[in-house]
Amino acid sequence: MAKTVLSGFSGRRPVILAVLLVLLLCLLALSMIAATAAHAAGAAPIPGSPLDAYDKQLPYDTGVHRLARLAALIAYVLMVATVVLGAVLRLRFLQHAVNRSTFYGAHMTLALAAMIFGGIHGVTFLYQPVWRIDTIRLMVPFSGGLQRIPVGFGILGTELAVAVACAVWLQRRLGYHRWLRVHQCAYIAFAAIWLHIVLVHPEPRHLNLVSVGIATGAVTVLLTFLLRLFPSRSRLRRRAFPARAEVVE
16 A cells, blocks of 8 residues: 555656646647747847937846846856756755755755846846836736736746745644655746846847756756656655655665
8 A cells, every 4th residue: 555655746746747848848838939020020129229219219237237137147057066066966866976955955056146146137127118018017927017918927037936845844743745846847947037038138039058958957957857757766855754664675
């Protein structure tokens, strides 16, 4: 009986992850369609760009723009590193060379740093009038402002990532397996943020150093996601269900 219950958990996990993969691929297809439509729109100024602000006779702070861009790039790198370290922690890679608690601490630190830089990136747009973003629109996804859909993806992904991070403190109440399902929503958060990056500005859609870095990060996260489809048995599972694990063994 215990073996059946434990195998039931293992059997449902690949199905759930496969569904998440399908959703991710759908988001990627949607981004390509939107990018094609944006390219066909013509030579109009990029919404929110200095030229757009000039046409609308609005002030534009290039220093704030550079800060927003730098914070976004740092946050993206930290997100990718967080996902990779999470997979290393989950699959117990290099466990004989590096202590597990070290990986866990690095994973949590990178996640916190990614959210901080993501927050800095978002707050900077409060100081660019051309974006027409206030505090409410910065907190509520798809609530309006310039480039409502791309910006909404960024807000949604960031808030989902914050929710996933906060769920760590509810792990004991939720139980390990329920918490793991919530934690896997980090992949959806990354996909939403990736859509934000690709759709909000044409730079990632052209061949340059930034686009190569963004594509490399996305491929890395996708490969990490695929590895999670076939994970090894975790020590955390044995701690959560010690009696069942002993019966199976």
